Each structure stands twice: as C-alpha cells, then as structure tokens.
Amino acid sequence: MELVISEEAKDYIEKKVPSYQKVVLDFEDGDSPFKINASSCGLDVGFRLVLLQDADESKLDFSNYQSTVNTSMGEVYLKESSKLYLDDNTRLVFDPKYMRLQLKGDNSGTIANSVEIYEA
Template sequence: MELIIAKDALSKMKKLLPMQHDFLLHLDDGQGIDFHEHVSCSVNLHFRLLEVKDHHMHPAYDVRIESTIGPVYVKSYSVMYLDPINYIRLGGYGEFQLAGKYAGNIDANLSVTLYE
C-alpha cells in the first residue's frame, strides 16, 4: 500500500506542520484514540492525517503505509477503505483530499493536524 502526496499538498503541509515526527492516518470512527470530543455515525468516511511525536504510543495503528513523507500508520481495519495506491492532493478551494487510484475521492475534506 502506498500514499503519494502531491507537491502542492506537501508544500501546504510543510506550512502547517513541523514534519519532524510520525504520522497516523486516523479513520474518524471513535475507535483507537479519540481525537475529537464528538464522533458521529454517517455514511461518509472522514480521515485525519495526524503528526504525532511517536506512533508507538498509539498501538491501534498497526499497519504501515509507505508515503512521500515516510511511513504513515493506520488501524488495520481502516485499510479496507483505501486502495493499493492512494493520493493526498489539494481540491479546488485548497482543501486536502484523500483519493484512491480506483475509488476516486475517499475523503473530500481530509484534516491535516499536529496532535500533541
């Protein structure tokens, strides 16, 4: 499995994040570490790309995906929503998007944040 980050998306990420730590691709489903106070159940998928100090502190994220920014870790059951090749790109309004080679848009509004 692979995650390719477009040059313009990577440039925007570098302005938002220190890019010095580990990364988690968090499926916002209320499992694993709850990064939000509120979790909703809906038909839409929502992912967050989170920069964390050490992925070992988050053992639920046990699958490694190679990416443009180094390894990104996901929960094992999250991979069923991803394609063998995935992309992070910018949408028409500058929002981050997660897309699969075959599935197309997986998350049209991917959150990219530092988690401390």
C-alpha cells in the same frame, strides 16, 4: 497498498505543521487515542491526518495502528481496518480551489473529500 502524497499536498501540510515526528492517517471510527473531536454517525468516510510533535508511544496507545506505508513524508501509520476504505493505489492530493486535502483512489475516485490536519 501504496499511498502517494503529492508535492502540493506535502508543501501544504509542511507549511501548516513545519516539524513533526510521526504521521498518522487516522480513520474516524471513534476508536482513536487522539481526542480531537466528537464522533458522529454518518455515511461519509472520514480520515484525518494527525502530525505528532512528541511521538512518545508511552503517552499514546498506538496498538490500533498496525500498518505503515512509506511515503514522501516518511512512514505513515494507519489502522489495518482502515485499508478496507482505501485503494491499492491511494493518493493524498491538495485541492487549491477549496484549500483542502483529499484522498483519491484509482478505482474509487474520491475517498475522502476533506482530510483535516491536526497536531498532537
């Protein structure tokens, strides 16, 4: 699997969070060590980008994040199960009209319409 982060997306992310140690593409399935918001049942596929300031794995359980993908932002960690929702060629792009990040695939089109950024 390949994850390409566009230059516009990278710039947008780094303006919001200028320094980070680890990047996680978290699939919102309710099984995450990041207690950011409540999970809900829905038909939409939800992903969020979690940028860790303190990547001390003794504080957070990363056992769910078995996979890594090399990107222009370094390694991105993700759950093996989340690959089911991604294409072999997936892109994280910036939508300037709505000021949001989107995940898009060569085969699937838009995978996630709005990928939120969180600091942890």
